[in-house]
Amino acid sequence: MFTRLTRWGVSAALGLGCMLAVSALAITSSSSEPQKAPAQYKSSGFFSGGSELPGCVLTGIRFGKHAGFLRIVLDFNVGDGGAPKHPPYRVEYRAFPYRFYITFEGVKYAEDARVDTLNAVPLSIVTNAENDIQLMEMFITGPALFKVIEVDDPAKLALDVKYLPSETIPVVYAVQLQDVGDVQTAFSLVAREDLPDGFDPDVIVIGNAVFVEDTYLTLEEALAVVSRLDDAGYPAMVTERLGNELPRY
Numbered sequence: 001m002f003t004r005l006t007r008w009g010v011s012a013a014l015g016l017g018c019m020l021a022v023s024a025l026a027i028t029s030s031s032s033e034p035q036k037a038p039a040q041y042k043s044s045g046f047f048s049g050g051s052e053l054p055g056c057v058l059t060g061i062r063f064g065k066h067a068g069f070l071r072i073v074l075d076f077n078v079g080d081g082g083a084p085k086h087p088p089y090r091v092e093y094r095a096f097p098y099r100f101y102i103t104f105e106g107v108k109y110a111e112d113a114r115v116d117t118l119n120a121v122p123l124s125i126v127t128n129a130e131n132d133i134q135l136m137e138m139f140i141t142g143p144a145l146f147k148v149i150e151v152d153d154p155a156k157l158a159l160d161v162k163y164l165p166s167e168t169i170p171v172v173y174a175v176q177l178q179d180v181g182d183v184q185t186a187f188s189l190v191a192r193e194d195l196p197d198g199f200d201p202d203v204i205v206i207g208n209a210v211f212v213e214d215t216y217l218t219l220e221e222a223l224a225v226v227s228r229l230d231d232a233g234y235p236a237m238v239t240e241r242l243g244n245e246l247p248r249y
Contacts (some may be wrong), residue, residue, distance in 0.1 A: 039147040041162060046092035047148035052106065053087040055079060058133060059110045063119040070119065072138065072159040073151075076107070082154020091148050091159060094202065096172045096215045096243040098143060100159065101202070102136035109133050122246075124205040126183055134187075137204065142244045143167035169243045173222035175199065176213040176247070178235040186210045196228035204247050211247040 039047070053076075060075035076083035088105035108131045126135040142163055149158040180186050186203040189212050195201070198221075204211040216222040222238045229236040239248065 039149050039160075041145040041147045041160075042093070043143075043145055043164075044093060046090055048088075048090040049148075049150060050086035050088040050105075053078065053083065053085060054106065056083055056087040056104075056106060057108045057110045058104075058113060060114040061116065061123070062114075063116045063121070065119040069160050069162040070121070072121070072161065074157040074159075076155055076157075077110070084155065086150050086155045086157065089157060091146075091157075093144075093146055095143075096170075096174075097204075097246050098140045098244055099204075100136075100138040100140070100146070102138065104133050104136075107133050122206075124207075126203075126205055134183075135203065135205070139246065142169055170217060172215040172217060172241060172243045173219050174213045174215045174239045174241065174247060175201075175222050175225050175229070175236050176211055176239060176249075177201065177229070178237060180210050180212050183210055186212050194232060195234070196225070196232050199225050199229060206246055209247075209249070213247060215243075 055078045057077050058074060059077045060073075062073040062075070064071040064073070076087065078084065087107045089107075090103050092101045093099075094101050109125055109127050111131070121141075122139045124135075124137045124139075125133065127133055138159075140161060140163070142165070144164055145162040147160050149160065151158055177189055180189065183203070183205065186205075189195075190201055190203055199214050201212045201214045204213065214225070216225065219238070219240070226236045226238055241248070
């Protein structure tokens with residue numbers, strides 16, 4: 001069974017984390033260690049890396065606003081100390097809405113994790129009954145460039161987000177499956193192999209609301225997908241919104 005744990009907005013219940021100084025993200029290594037290639041900004045796609053790390057726990061999420069970009073840092077622990085290396089991760093940039101879709105392998109969410117509120121973006125964390133992280137989504141306000149930096153000693157992940165205010169935000173048409181009551185149902189629906197061609201939905205969790213949707217740039221395309229879903233026995237509806245707006249019913 002999936003249970004849902006969400007962290008949304010800047011609720012005071014999350015607590016205050018420490019502000020991140022730029023110097024804290026310096027990557028240190030000896031001259032004998034192989035040097036990592038510097039991360040480069042992307043406008044699409046994903047970053048992935050890490051390796052199996054038993055006992056890894058996400059203990060904090062921090063936000064730092066810098067000149068020209070926002071930095072988000074994920075802190076990990078193993079046992080009573082920092083993580084010696086990075087757990088398996090994938091950070092993917094998706095639209096619409098604009099967000100980072102983050103998954104791990106074998107990483108738990110600490111019950112006492114510290115999450116910054118200052119400069120925070122809305123985010124959602126989904127865990128199972130054992131507190132294993134199934135999905136993290138971080139929602140941003142518009143198109144952006146991004147990169148992920150693997151920080152060492154101890155291991156952390158830094159996600160840098162550089163907004164592109166000159167980019168046009170389109171109107172989109174979201175096709176949402178109906179009767180999605182919980183996260184378990186949502187993941188099961190996305191995994192189905194009998195969904196019609198042209199419908200490749202995501203699971204989006206906002207507070208207690210769970211959405212299974214795909215988005216299109218024209219109403220005609222969205223209506224055609226709804227018709228195919230209806231023929232396949234999946235009730236669906238179309239909602240119109242700006243590409244940076246969050247899903248709604």
